[in-house]
Amino acid sequence: MIAILWSITIVSLLATLILSVYGIIAKPNLVKKLIALTIFGDTANVIVVLLGYRVIYPVKPPILPHLSKTALEEFVRTAVDPLPQALVLTAVVIGMAVNILIAFAIIQIYRIYGTLDVREVGKLIPTLLRRDKE
Amino acid sequence: MKRLIGLIILLITVLGVSCYLTQNLTPQTNIHPLGKFYLQNSYFGQYSAKSPEAVTSIVWDYRGVDTLFETAVFFLAIIGSLTLFRLSKEQSEEAKQGEPKPELPQPVGTVTKVIVAMILAVSASIALHGQLTPGGGFQGGSALAVAPLLIIAVYTKYALEKNGLDKTRAIIIRSIGLLGIALTALVPLLTKGYLMQNQPLFPEKALGVPLGGSLVFYNILEYLAVGAGFTAVFLLLSIPEKRFKKFLEVKR
Numbered sequence: 001m002i003a004i005l006w007s008i009t010i011v012s013l014l015a016t017l018i019l020s021v022y023g024i025i026a027k028p029n030l031v032k033k034l035i036a037l038t039i040f041g042d043t044a045n046v047i048v049v050l051l052g053y054r055v056i057y058p059v060k061p062p063i064l065p066h067l068s069k070t071a072l073e074e075f076v077r078t079a080v081d082p083l084p085q086a087l088v089l090t091a092v093v094i095g096m097a098v099n100i101l102i103a104f105a106i107i108q109i110y111r112i113y114g115t116l117d118v119r120e121v122g123k124l125i126p127t128l129l130r131r132d133k134e
Numbered sequence: 135m136k137r138l139i140g141l142i143i144l145l146i147t148v149l150g151v152s153c154y155l156t157q158n159l160t161p162q163t164n165i166h167p168l169g170k171f172y173l174q175n176s177y178f179g180q181y182s183a184k185s186p187e188a189v190t191s192i193v194w195d196y197r198g199v200d201t202l203f204e205t206a207v208f209f210l211a212i213i214g215s216l217t218l219f220r221l222s223k224e225q226s227e228e229a230k231q232g233e234p235k236p237e238l239p240q241p242v243g244t245v246t247k248v249i250v251a252m253i254l255a256v257s258a259s260i261a262l263h264g265q266l267t268p269g270g271g272f273q274g275g276s277a278l279a280v281a282p283l284l285i286i287a288v289y290t291k292y293a294l295e296k297n298g299l300d301k302t303r304a305i306i307i308r309s310i311g312l313l314g315i316a317l318t319a320l321v322p323l324l325t326k327g328y329l330m331q332n333q334p335l336f337p338e339k340a341l342g343v344p345l346g347g348s349l350v351f352y353n354i355l356e357y358l359a360v361g362a363g364f365t366a367v368f369l370l371l372s373i374p375e376k377r378f379k380k381f382l383e384v385k386r
Contacts, residue, residue, distance in 0.1 A: 006161040007152040015148050052169060055161035061268065064177050064186035067344070072178060081169035082176075082188035089193060090204040093272045093360065097211035100367055104215040111375075111382055 002055055009050070016043045030106045030116045034099065041095045045088045052081030172196065177344075184338050185265040185346030193270065194352045198330035202319055205356065209312055212363045216305070219370045225381050229373050230300065234293035246288045253281040261357035265346035271353040275360025282365045291372040304366035311359030318351050 020043060023036030053059075062082035065071055110116055113124050165173075175181050176188040183191035193201050221229060261274025285294050294300075322331040336347035 002161055003159065004152065004156045007155040007159050008149070010159075011148050011152040011155065015144065019144075052165065054163050054165055056163050062173060062176075062188040063267065064188075067177065067186060069178055072174065076170060076173045079165075079173050079188070081165040082172050082192055083166070083169050086189045086192035086197065087200075089189065089270070089272060090201055093276070094204050094207050094211070096276070097208045097215075097363075100364075101211045101214045101218075104218045104371075107371075108218050111379060 006055060013043055013047050013050070017047075028117050028119055030109065030118060030121075033118075034102055034106060037102070038095075038099055041091075041099075045091055045095075048084045048088050048091075052084035054080055183332050183346055183349065184344060185349050186344065187265055187267065187346075189268075190264050190270050190349055190353070191346065194349045195330075195332045195347075198319070198332075198352075202315070202330060205312065205315060205359070208360070208363070212308070212367060215367055216370065219378075221381060226301070229377060229381075230292070230295050232290065232292040234290050234296060238288060242288060246284055250281045250284055253277060253284070257281070257357070257361070261353050262350070264353040265344060265349045271356025272360055274353070274357040276364070278357065278361030279364030279368065283368050286368060286372045291369055294369070299365065301366050301369045304362045304369065307362035308359050308366065311355045311357075311362065314355040315352060315359070318348055318355065321348075 017040065020036045020040035024033055024040065027033055027036065056078065058078050059080060060075065060078040062079045062085065064075055106116065109121060113121050115121060115124070172188050172192055176183055176191040177186050183195040185191040185195075257274045257277035257280075259274075260269035260277055261271055264270030264274070282294060282299065319330040321335070322328060322333045325333055325335055327333045330348075332347040332349070334347075336351070337345050338347060339345060
Protein backbone atom coordinates (compact mmCIF):
# COMPACT_ATOMS: atom_id res chain seq x y z
CA MET A 1 0.00 0.00 0.00
CA ILE A 2 2.79 2.42 0.95
CA ALA A 3 4.70 1.47 -2.21
CA ILE A 4 1.74 2.28 -4.45
CA LEU A 5 1.16 5.65 -2.74
CA TRP A 6 4.84 6.43 -3.13
CA SER A 7 4.82 5.63 -6.83
CA ILE A 8 1.56 7.55 -7.40
CA THR A 9 3.21 10.61 -5.80
CA ILE A 10 6.26 10.35 -8.02
CA VAL A 11 4.37 9.68 -11.25
CA SER A 12 1.83 12.47 -10.65
CA LEU A 13 4.65 14.92 -9.97
CA LEU A 14 6.33 13.88 -13.22
CA ALA A 15 2.97 14.27 -15.04
CA THR A 16 2.61 17.80 -13.60
CA LEU A 17 6.12 18.56 -14.81
CA ILE A 18 5.27 17.43 -18.35
CA LEU A 19 1.95 19.34 -18.33
CA SER A 20 3.65 22.55 -17.21
CA VAL A 21 6.28 22.25 -19.96
CA TYR A 22 3.39 21.83 -22.42
CA GLY A 23 1.82 24.97 -20.95
CA ILE A 24 5.02 26.98 -21.37
CA ILE A 25 5.33 25.93 -25.02
CA ALA A 26 1.73 25.84 -26.23
CA LYS A 27 -0.04 28.78 -24.54
CA PRO A 28 0.29 32.03 -26.54
CA ASN A 29 -0.58 34.29 -23.60
CA LEU A 30 2.48 35.50 -21.68
CA VAL A 31 0.74 35.46 -18.28
CA LYS A 32 -0.33 31.85 -18.82
CA LYS A 33 3.25 31.03 -19.77
CA LEU A 34 4.41 32.58 -16.48
CA ILE A 35 1.81 30.59 -14.50
CA ALA A 36 3.00 27.38 -16.18
CA LEU A 37 6.60 28.35 -15.38
CA THR A 38 5.81 28.81 -11.68
CA ILE A 39 4.05 25.43 -11.61
CA PHE A 40 7.14 23.91 -13.24
CA GLY A 41 9.46 25.45 -10.67
CA ASP A 42 7.34 24.43 -7.69
CA THR A 43 7.00 20.86 -8.95
CA ALA A 44 10.75 20.63 -9.42
CA ASN A 45 11.20 21.85 -5.84
CA VAL A 46 8.75 19.26 -4.47
CA ILE A 47 10.64 16.52 -6.34
CA VAL A 48 13.91 17.66 -4.80
CA VAL A 49 12.38 17.64 -1.30
CA LEU A 50 11.00 14.17 -2.02
CA LEU A 51 14.55 12.94 -2.73
CA GLY A 52 15.40 13.50 0.92
CA TYR A 53 12.25 11.97 2.39
CA ARG A 54 12.28 8.61 4.13
CA VAL A 55 9.26 6.32 4.26
CA ILE A 56 9.34 5.21 7.89
CA TYR A 57 6.67 5.67 10.53
CA PRO A 58 7.92 8.18 13.12
CA VAL A 59 9.57 10.53 10.66
CA LYS A 60 10.95 13.73 12.14
CA PRO A 61 12.02 17.14 10.81
CA PRO A 62 15.81 17.75 10.75
CA ILE A 63 15.84 19.73 14.01
CA LEU A 64 17.54 18.38 17.11
CA PRO A 65 14.78 17.89 19.75
CA HIS A 66 17.01 18.25 22.85
CA LEU A 67 20.49 19.63 23.20
CA SER A 68 21.83 16.37 24.66
CA LYS A 69 23.95 13.67 23.08
CA THR A 70 21.49 10.91 24.08
CA ALA A 71 18.88 12.22 21.66
CA LEU A 72 21.35 12.27 18.77
CA GLU A 73 21.19 8.58 17.83
CA GLU A 74 17.41 8.41 17.56
CA PHE A 75 17.44 11.75 15.76
CA VAL A 76 19.78 10.43 13.06
CA ARG A 77 17.60 7.33 12.73
CA THR A 78 14.31 9.21 12.23
CA ALA A 79 15.09 12.63 10.73
CA VAL A 80 14.73 13.37 7.03
CA ASP A 81 17.63 14.49 4.85
CA PRO A 82 18.26 18.22 5.46
CA LEU A 83 20.35 18.86 2.34
CA PRO A 84 17.53 18.93 -0.29
CA GLN A 85 15.47 21.16 2.01
CA ALA A 86 18.34 23.62 2.31
CA LEU A 87 18.79 23.71 -1.48
CA VAL A 88 15.04 24.17 -2.07
CA LEU A 89 14.86 26.94 0.53
CA THR A 90 17.17 29.16 -1.48
CA ALA A 91 15.67 28.04 -4.80
CA VAL A 92 12.19 29.15 -3.67
CA VAL A 93 13.28 32.72 -2.91
CA ILE A 94 15.37 32.95 -6.09
CA GLY A 95 12.41 31.61 -8.06
CA MET A 96 10.18 34.24 -6.50
CA ALA A 97 12.61 37.05 -7.40
CA VAL A 98 13.02 35.79 -10.98
CA ASN A 99 9.24 35.47 -11.32
CA ILE A 100 8.89 39.10 -10.21
CA LEU A 101 11.41 40.11 -12.89
CA ILE A 102 9.44 38.23 -15.56
CA ALA A 103 6.15 39.67 -14.30
CA PHE A 104 7.58 43.21 -14.54
CA ALA A 105 8.73 42.50 -18.09
CA ILE A 106 5.26 41.20 -19.01
CA ILE A 107 3.55 44.29 -17.53
CA GLN A 108 5.91 46.54 -19.50
CA ILE A 109 5.25 44.58 -22.71
CA TYR A 110 1.52 45.02 -22.15
CA ARG A 111 1.92 48.76 -21.62
CA ILE A 112 3.97 49.23 -24.77
CA TYR A 113 2.32 46.81 -27.18
CA GLY A 114 -1.20 46.66 -25.75
CA THR A 115 -1.35 42.88 -26.06
CA LEU A 116 0.00 39.80 -24.31
CA ASP A 117 -0.29 37.39 -27.24
CA VAL A 118 3.24 36.44 -28.33
CA ARG A 119 2.16 36.10 -31.96
CA GLU A 120 0.82 39.65 -32.06
CA VAL A 121 3.82 41.01 -30.18
CA GLY A 122 6.04 39.35 -32.80
CA LYS A 123 4.08 41.10 -35.57
CA LEU A 124 4.17 44.47 -33.79
CA ILE A 125 7.91 44.62 -33.21
CA PRO A 126 8.87 45.21 -36.93
CA THR A 127 6.27 47.98 -37.33
CA LEU A 128 7.53 49.75 -34.21
CA LEU A 129 11.11 49.54 -35.48
CA ARG A 130 10.09 50.99 -38.84
CA ARG A 131 8.27 53.85 -37.16
CA ASP A 132 11.46 54.81 -35.36
CA LYS A 133 13.38 55.09 -38.64
CA GLU A 134 10.97 57.54 -40.25
CA MET B 135 -16.54 17.48 -22.45
CA LYS B 136 -13.40 17.16 -24.54
CA ARG B 137 -11.32 18.48 -21.64
CA LEU B 138 -12.96 16.03 -19.23
CA ILE B 139 -12.04 13.09 -21.47
CA GLY B 140 -8.47 14.33 -21.64
CA LEU B 141 -8.35 14.62 -17.86
CA ILE B 142 -9.73 11.12 -17.34
CA ILE B 143 -7.21 9.67 -19.81
CA LEU B 144 -4.42 11.47 -17.98
CA LEU B 145 -5.57 10.19 -14.58
CA ILE B 146 -5.85 6.61 -15.85
CA THR B 147 -2.36 6.88 -17.41
CA VAL B 148 -0.87 8.17 -14.15
CA LEU B 149 -2.53 5.42 -12.10
CA GLY B 150 -1.54 2.74 -14.61
CA VAL B 151 2.09 3.82 -14.80
CA SER B 152 2.34 4.05 -11.01
CA CYS B 153 0.79 0.57 -10.58
CA TYR B 154 3.35 -0.75 -13.06
CA LEU B 155 6.20 1.01 -11.29
CA THR B 156 5.16 -0.27 -7.84
CA GLN B 157 6.70 -3.67 -8.54
CA ASN B 158 10.23 -2.41 -9.06
CA LEU B 159 10.16 0.69 -6.85
CA THR B 160 10.94 0.46 -3.17
CA PRO B 161 10.28 3.53 -1.02
CA GLN B 162 13.51 4.84 0.45
CA THR B 163 13.89 4.35 4.18
CA ASN B 164 17.47 5.58 4.51
CA ILE B 165 19.09 8.88 3.79
CA HIS B 166 22.29 9.58 1.92
CA PRO B 167 25.57 9.47 3.88
CA LEU B 168 26.08 13.20 3.31
CA GLY B 169 22.72 13.97 4.91
CA LYS B 170 23.66 11.72 7.83
CA PHE B 171 26.90 13.67 8.26
CA TYR B 172 24.98 16.95 8.47
CA LEU B 173 22.51 15.53 10.99
CA GLN B 174 25.30 14.23 13.22
CA ASN B 175 27.50 17.32 13.03
CA SER B 176 25.08 20.25 13.01
CA TYR B 177 25.25 20.65 16.81
CA PHE B 178 27.67 18.03 18.15
CA GLY B 179 30.83 16.92 16.49
CA GLN B 180 34.06 18.44 15.26
CA TYR B 181 32.76 20.22 12.15
CA SER B 182 29.89 21.78 14.00
CA ALA B 183 27.89 24.89 13.15
CA LYS B 184 26.52 24.89 16.74
CA SER B 185 22.96 25.04 15.50
CA PRO B 186 20.32 22.42 16.41
CA GLU B 187 18.58 23.10 13.11
CA ALA B 188 20.40 21.21 10.39
CA VAL B 189 18.85 23.11 7.46
CA THR B 190 20.01 26.55 8.63
CA SER B 191 23.49 25.23 9.37
CA ILE B 192 23.71 23.91 5.79
CA VAL B 193 22.28 27.08 4.26
CA TRP B 194 24.63 29.51 6.01
CA ASP B 195 27.61 27.38 7.04
CA TYR B 196 28.33 24.11 5.23
CA ARG B 197 27.06 25.45 1.91
CA GLY B 198 27.34 29.13 2.74
CA VAL B 199 29.06 30.22 -0.46
CA ASP B 200 26.23 28.60 -2.41
CA THR B 201 23.73 30.76 -0.52
CA LEU B 202 25.94 33.83 -0.92
CA PHE B 203 25.76 33.53 -4.69
CA GLU B 204 22.06 32.74 -4.64
CA THR B 205 21.61 35.97 -2.68
CA ALA B 206 23.54 37.67 -5.48
CA VAL B 207 21.04 36.26 -7.99
CA PHE B 208 18.20 37.57 -5.84
CA PHE B 209 19.90 40.98 -5.72
CA LEU B 210 20.28 41.08 -9.52
CA ALA B 211 16.69 39.98 -10.14
CA ILE B 212 15.28 42.75 -7.93
CA ILE B 213 17.69 45.30 -9.53
CA GLY B 214 16.48 44.14 -12.95
CA SER B 215 12.85 44.63 -11.94
CA LEU B 216 13.52 48.11 -10.60
CA THR B 217 15.41 48.99 -13.79
CA LEU B 218 12.51 47.90 -15.99
CA PHE B 219 10.19 50.28 -14.11
CA ARG B 220 12.69 53.09 -13.70
CA LEU B 221 11.38 56.65 -13.37
CA SER B 222 13.13 60.02 -13.54
CA LYS B 223 13.28 62.17 -10.41
CA GLU B 224 10.30 64.34 -11.36
CA GLN B 225 8.29 61.30 -12.33
CA SER B 226 8.90 59.52 -9.06
CA GLU B 227 7.96 62.73 -7.21
CA GLU B 228 4.78 62.87 -9.25
CA ALA B 229 4.05 59.21 -8.51
CA LYS B 230 4.09 60.06 -4.80
CA GLN B 231 1.36 62.70 -5.14
CA GLY B 232 -1.90 61.32 -3.86
CA GLU B 233 -4.17 61.29 -0.89
CA PRO B 234 -4.19 58.34 1.49
CA LYS B 235 -7.91 57.79 1.89
CA PRO B 236 -9.14 54.35 2.82
CA GLU B 237 -12.47 53.72 1.16
CA LEU B 238 -13.09 50.64 3.25
CA PRO B 239 -15.22 50.48 6.42
CA GLN B 240 -13.45 51.44 9.65
CA PRO B 241 -13.11 47.95 11.19
CA VAL B 242 -10.98 46.90 8.20
CA GLY B 243 -8.45 49.62 8.98
CA THR B 244 -8.31 48.83 12.69
CA VAL B 245 -7.93 45.09 12.11
CA THR B 246 -5.19 45.78 9.56
CA LYS B 247 -3.24 47.81 12.11
CA VAL B 248 -3.37 44.94 14.61
CA ILE B 249 -2.48 42.35 11.98
CA VAL B 250 0.45 44.38 10.64
CA ALA B 251 1.92 44.61 14.15
CA MET B 252 1.45 40.86 14.57
CA ILE B 253 3.07 40.13 11.19
CA LEU B 254 6.10 42.22 12.16
CA ALA B 255 6.46 40.33 15.45
CA VAL B 256 5.98 36.89 13.90
CA SER B 257 8.36 37.55 11.00
CA ALA B 258 11.04 38.84 13.38
CA SER B 259 10.57 35.73 15.49
CA ILE B 260 10.88 33.48 12.41
CA ALA B 261 14.12 35.20 11.41
CA LEU B 262 15.71 35.43 14.87
CA HIS B 263 14.92 31.81 15.78
CA GLY B 264 16.21 30.52 12.46
CA GLN B 265 18.95 28.52 14.17
CA LEU B 266 16.50 26.83 16.59
CA THR B 267 13.22 26.24 14.78
CA PRO B 268 12.11 25.96 11.15
CA GLY B 269 12.64 29.34 9.57
CA GLY B 270 15.39 31.81 8.87
CA GLY B 271 16.14 34.96 6.98
CA PHE B 272 14.43 34.05 3.73
CA GLN B 273 11.18 32.92 5.33
CA GLY B 274 11.10 35.77 7.84
CA GLY B 275 11.75 38.32 5.08
CA SER B 276 8.99 36.88 2.90
CA ALA B 277 6.61 37.11 5.88
CA LEU B 278 7.77 40.67 6.59
CA ALA B 279 6.99 41.75 3.01
CA VAL B 280 3.33 40.87 3.58
CA ALA B 281 2.93 43.76 6.06
CA PRO B 282 3.55 46.63 3.57
CA LEU B 283 1.47 44.77 1.00
CA LEU B 284 -1.44 44.73 3.45
CA ILE B 285 -1.00 48.45 4.16
CA ILE B 286 -0.94 49.18 0.42
CA ALA B 287 -4.14 47.20 -0.08
CA VAL B 288 -6.04 48.90 2.75
CA TYR B 289 -4.54 52.41 3.14
CA THR B 290 -3.04 52.86 -0.39
CA LYS B 291 0.67 53.32 -1.06
CA TYR B 292 0.57 57.04 -0.31
CA ALA B 293 0.00 56.29 3.39
CA LEU B 294 3.13 54.16 3.43
CA GLU B 295 5.18 56.85 1.66
CA LYS B 296 3.88 59.67 3.89
CA ASN B 297 5.03 57.69 6.93
CA GLY B 298 8.56 57.51 5.60
CA LEU B 299 8.85 54.12 3.86
CA ASP B 300 9.30 55.03 0.21
CA LYS B 301 11.12 53.16 -2.53
CA THR B 302 14.49 54.80 -1.88
CA ARG B 303 14.42 53.97 1.83
CA ALA B 304 13.44 50.36 1.09
CA ILE B 305 16.38 50.05 -1.33
CA ILE B 306 18.71 51.56 1.27
CA ILE B 307 17.60 49.05 3.93
CA ARG B 308 18.04 46.25 1.43
CA SER B 309 21.54 47.44 0.50
CA ILE B 310 22.47 47.60 4.21
CA GLY B 311 21.34 43.99 4.60
CA LEU B 312 23.27 42.75 1.58
CA LEU B 313 26.38 44.75 2.50
CA GLY B 314 26.19 43.30 6.02
CA ILE B 315 26.06 39.78 4.62
CA ALA B 316 29.11 40.46 2.45
CA LEU B 317 31.06 41.97 5.37
CA THR B 318 30.11 39.13 7.75
CA ALA B 319 31.30 36.69 5.10
CA LEU B 320 34.67 38.46 5.01
CA VAL B 321 35.19 38.54 8.81
CA PRO B 322 36.63 34.95 9.09
CA LEU B 323 39.44 35.97 6.72
CA LEU B 324 40.84 38.15 9.53
CA THR B 325 41.49 35.11 11.71
CA LYS B 326 43.03 33.00 8.92
CA GLY B 327 39.79 31.21 8.26
CA TYR B 328 38.07 30.74 4.92
CA LEU B 329 35.39 32.90 3.33
CA MET B 330 32.05 32.52 5.18
CA GLN B 331 33.49 30.01 7.64
CA ASN B 332 31.71 29.76 11.00
CA GLN B 333 34.59 30.61 13.33
CA PRO B 334 34.69 30.58 17.15
CA LEU B 335 35.02 34.38 17.18
CA PHE B 336 31.28 34.58 16.58
CA PRO B 337 29.23 34.17 19.80
CA GLU B 338 27.98 30.65 20.43
CA LYS B 339 25.36 31.49 23.03
CA ALA B 340 23.58 34.55 24.36
CA LEU B 341 21.41 34.42 27.52
CA GLY B 342 21.48 30.63 27.32
CA VAL B 343 20.06 30.54 23.79
CA PRO B 344 22.25 28.94 21.12
CA LEU B 345 23.03 31.50 18.43
CA GLY B 346 24.90 29.22 16.07
CA GLY B 347 27.87 31.54 15.62
CA SER B 348 27.51 33.63 12.47
CA LEU B 349 24.17 32.03 11.50
CA VAL B 350 22.12 34.52 13.51
CA PHE B 351 23.84 37.52 11.87
CA TYR B 352 23.25 36.16 8.39
CA ASN B 353 19.61 35.47 9.24
CA ILE B 354 18.95 38.99 10.55
CA LEU B 355 20.65 40.66 7.58
CA GLU B 356 18.95 38.42 5.05
CA TYR B 357 15.62 39.16 6.78
CA LEU B 358 16.15 42.89 6.21
CA ALA B 359 17.34 42.42 2.64
CA VAL B 360 14.51 40.15 1.50
CA GLY B 361 11.76 42.09 3.30
CA ALA B 362 12.89 45.51 2.04
CA GLY B 363 13.58 44.21 -1.49
CA PHE B 364 10.05 42.90 -1.86
CA THR B 365 8.65 46.10 -0.29
CA ALA B 366 10.38 48.20 -2.98
CA VAL B 367 8.91 45.95 -5.66
CA PHE B 368 5.40 46.21 -4.19
CA LEU B 369 5.66 50.00 -3.98
CA LEU B 370 6.57 50.16 -7.68
CA LEU B 371 3.80 47.75 -8.66
CA SER B 372 1.17 49.82 -6.84
CA ILE B 373 1.71 52.97 -8.94
CA PRO B 374 -1.60 53.49 -10.78
CA GLU B 375 -1.57 52.22 -14.35
CA LYS B 376 -2.91 55.53 -15.80
CA ARG B 377 -0.01 57.46 -14.32
CA PHE B 378 2.54 54.97 -15.60
CA LYS B 379 1.08 55.13 -19.13
CA LYS B 380 1.42 58.91 -18.98
CA PHE B 381 5.10 58.54 -18.03
CA LEU B 382 5.70 56.16 -20.92
CA GLU B 383 3.74 58.44 -23.30
CA VAL B 384 1.85 55.54 -24.73
CA LYS B 385 -0.77 56.82 -27.10
CA ARG B 386 -2.55 53.56 -27.70
